[in-house]
Amino acid sequence: MTTFPQSNLLQQLPKQFFASLVQKVHAVIAEGRDVINLGQGNPDQPTPPHIVAALQQAAANPTYHKYSPFRGYSFLKEAVATFYKREYGVTIDPEKEVAILFGGKAGLVEMPLCLVNEGDVVLVPDPGYPDYWSGVVLARARMEMMPLRAENNFLPNYEELDERVVKQAKLMFLNYPNNPTGATATESFFKETVSFAQKYGIAVVHDFAYGAIGFDGKKPVSFLQTEGAKDVGIEIYTFSKTYNMAGWRIGFAVGNESMIEAINVLQDHLYVSMFGAIQEAAAVALLQSQQCVAELVATYEARRNTFIRALKDVGWNVQAPAGSFFAWLPVPKGYTSETFADLLLNQAHVAVAPGIGFGEHGEGYVRVGLLTSEERLKEAAERIGRLQLF
Numbered sequence: 001m002t003t004f005p006q007s008n009l010l011q012q013l014p015k016q017f018f019a020s021l022v023q024k025v026h027a028v029i030a031e032g033r034d035v036i037n038l039g040q041g042n043p044d045q046p047t048p049p050h051i052v053a054a055l056q057q058a059a060a061n062p063t064y065h066k067y068s069p070f071r072g073y074s075f076l077k078e079a080v081a082t083f084y085k086r087e088y089g090v091t092i093d094p095e096k097e098v099a100i101l102f103g104g105k106a107g108l109v110e111m112p113l114c115l116v117n118e119g120d121v122v123l124v125p126d127p128g129y130p131d132y133w134s135g136v137v138l139a140r141a142r143m144e145m146m147p148l149r150a151e152n153n154f155l156p157n158y159e160e161l162d163e164r165v166v167k168q169a170k171l172m173f174l175n176y177p178n179n180p181t182g183a184t185a186t187e188s189f190f191k192e193t194v195s196f197a198q199k200y201g202i203a204v205v206h207d208f209a210y211g212a213i214g215f216d217g218k219k220p221v222s223f224l225q226t227e228g229a230k231d232v233g234i235e236i237y238t239f240s241k242t243y244n245m246a247g248w249r250i251g252f253a254v255g256n257e258s259m260i261e262a263i264n265v266l267q268d269h270l271y272v273s274m275f276g277a278i279q280e281a282a283a284v285a286l287l288q289s290q291q292c293v294a295e296l297v298a299t300y301e302a303r304r305n306t307f308i309r310a311l312k313d314v315g316w317n318v319q320a321p322a323g324s325f326f327a328w329l330p331v332p333k334g335y336t337s338e339t340f341a342d343l344l345l346n347q348a349h350v351a352v353a354p355g356i357g358f359g360e361h362g363e364g365y366v367r368v369g370l371l372t373s374e375e376r377l378k379e380a381a382e383r384i385g386r387l388q389l390f
């Protein structure tokens with residue numbers, strides 16, 4: 001077999017840091033250990049039955065066996081507009097301000113290709129979801145990190161960024177509730193973001209993947225609820241977390257008309273929209289009872305409370321996340337995020353994600369997914385406690 005070298009562009013893509021974590025976990029499982037795997041971000045619950053039933057029924061509809069309309073069915077875009085009005089009081093034009101996505105990840109990776117030219121700067125949160133980096137590389141753009149620090153509630157401080165760099169920025173990514181820190185945004189931060197973006201002509205992409213998951217009775221704010229937000233940005237929403245539909249690969253972008261048009265133009269060339277039956281089931285998810293979402297959030301909140309309490313009981317001084325399904329935990333003195341994650345895996349058989357995998361400012365933390373039962377989370381905390389590190 002001839003081995004064809006990958007293009008220079010592909011070779012520049014960042015290495016998948018978490019692939020090595022998966023290998024390490026499998027090696028310990030292969031030794032016969034019962035590993036509690038809290039290292040990944042894959043929702044553990046099934047899709048609510050009424051959404052599955054809608055797909056089953058729609059799959060039999062011959063209309064959907066043909067090519068779907070290029071930019072998606074209008075009924076789904078109208079459902080998105082109804083959802084944004086109902087949940088956030090935001091008015092959306094379904095034809096001009098909605099783009100259907102093959103999962104949030106696809107939209108996030110597409111955005112730099114849509115808006116930036118070679119050498120332009122893209123502002124990216126650090127720590128942050130690594131897929132932002134991939135789109136920046138594919139667009140041959142330059143990435144500038146915005147540090148997220150505990151003392152600023154893991155919000156970027158625009159004043160600390162170098163103005164010469166900011167002037168070259170064309171695009172920025174934000175994500176609240178935040179992966180990996182579990183922090184949530186405030187209305188005043190989003191106001192500041194709109195002014196900053198207007199001043200420097202930066203397009204804002206707010207990744208709202210965990211938009212439904214806020215704790216202590218606080219519903220996370222949508223960026224689009226901020227006055228002027230649609231002038232400067234879009235929000236990317238996914239069905240993966242809100243409705244446990246990670247395997248279905250569907251999401252949408254809403255907001256600034258020119259950014260939505262750019263996504264649609266790119267997607268006209270990449271795809272012919274998505275299987276109509278998935279679009280129909282997705283509309284059902286948005287329009288029918290949201291009781292399943294309330295129950296899901298209550299489940300994550302109960303897990304968070306149990307886990308954080310159990311960690312405090314063993315002497316680990318941790319903060320409870322305000323949203324998302326992650327907890328961001330400081331590593332004890334004397335360890336890096338990787339050596340600590342290795343220690344937990346090898347000695348407590350608990351897998352966590354080292355913070356360094358999310359960027360330089362992730363060092364000093366590990367990320368835990370609240371994606372298993374309260375009993376298993378409690379047991380994970382007890383196993384960690386037995387190491388007597390705190």
Ligand SMILES: Cc1ncc(COP(=O)(O)O)c(C=O)c1O
Pocket residue numbers: 041102103104105106129175179207209237238239240246250251
């Ligand atoms: C911050 C963040 N954004 C986006 C996504 C992408 O979700 P999907 O591609 O499943 O819609 C994820 C998934 O883990 C995420 O954590």
